[in-house]
Amino acid sequence: xxxxxxxxxxxxxxxxxxxxxxxxxxxxxxxxxxxxxxxxxxxxxxxxxxxxxxxxxxxxxxxxxxxxxxxxxxxxxxxxxxxxxxxxxxxxxxxxxxxxxxxxxxxxxxxxxxxxxxxxxxxxxxxxxxxx
Amino acid sequence: xxxxxxxxxxxxxxxxxxxxxxxxxxxxxxxxxxxxxxxxxxxxxxxxxxxxxxxxxxxxxxxxxxxxxxxxxxxxxxxxxxxxxxxxxxxxxxxxxxxxxxxxxxxxxxxxx
Numbered sequence: 001x002x003x004x005x006x007x008x009x010x011x012x013x014x015x016x017x018x019x020x021x022x023x024x025x026x027x028x029x030x031x032x033x034x035x036x037x038x039x040x041x042x043x044x045x046x047x048x049x050x051x052x053x054x055x056x057x058x059x060x061x062x063x064x065x066x067x068x069x070x071x072x073x074x075x076x077x078x079x080x081x082x083x084x085x086x087x088x089x090x091x092x093x094x095x096x097x098x099x100x101x102x103x104x105x106x107x108x109x110x111x112x113x114x115x116x117x118x119x120x121x122x123x124x125x126x127x128x129x130x131x132x
Numbered sequence: 133x134x135x136x137x138x139x140x141x142x143x144x145x146x147x148x149x150x151x152x153x154x155x156x157x158x159x160x161x162x163x164x165x166x167x168x169x170x171x172x173x174x175x176x177x178x179x180x181x182x183x184x185x186x187x188x189x190x191x192x193x194x195x196x197x198x199x200x201x202x203x204x205x206x207x208x209x210x211x212x213x214x215x216x217x218x219x220x221x222x223x224x225x226x227x228x229x230x231x232x233x234x235x236x237x238x239x240x241x242x243x244x245x
Contacts, residue, residue, distance in 0.1 A: 016222050016223070018219070020219075036219075040220075040222070042222065044222050044223050044224050045220070045221075045222035045223075045224065046220060046221060046222045047218065047219070047220035048218075048219040048220065050189045050191075050196040050198070050218075051194075051196060053189065053216060053219060054189070054191055054194065054196070054214065054216065057214075057216055066141075070219060072221060072222070074222075074223040075223070076223065077223050081221070082221065082222065082223045082224060083224070084220075084221045084222050084223075084224045085221035085222070085223075086221075087187070087221075088187055088217075088218060088219070088220045088221045089221070090140070090142045090187060090188075090217025090218065090219065091141065091142065091217060091219070092141060092142055093141060
């Protein structure tokens, strides 16, 4: 899943890439990477296309899943939440993953909780994927 | 005139944990006023300065209300209103000018009059 996210971020560079990892509701277990369109197609801003997002959230509801991870890339600066990221953070249960693609050969991959405007970095433990 | 409103996780503290609530009104603005009367503080999360807040997306049935008249979108009995957090952000600090960065965000919000 980490590889899929990094590949997505690299493919969309220099624009920001975004998406989610879904998992069973209440489990806090990420199981399905779902890349989303960046409706802004911008190197400094991302926004899920609103209709694609509605379709996604309905699908998650039907499957009794929720957003476990929201990921996006920063293409010129470090993988740390910007003021804009914090202002928009609207999924209190989610882990906000940032990937920086500013260095061509290496990437930063970091994760945060963002609740009520407070950012807390957390460790990322990469495990073997259990998905088929 | 009653519609069903689907409430996202982040606003459920305002609705006492309810995921789906009902409200009355013939326009989105009326429905939000009614919601705010039932669930104090909810209106402020949805509307700011007379316009839809840029941090939320609101849909009537399958349409984003930003494309159907915003707060003036008319509603029919039984319509399904869905509120979602706008999933957005980005590294506006990478821009040189602060003014350009806030213009960027406003432009990205799709808020119009």
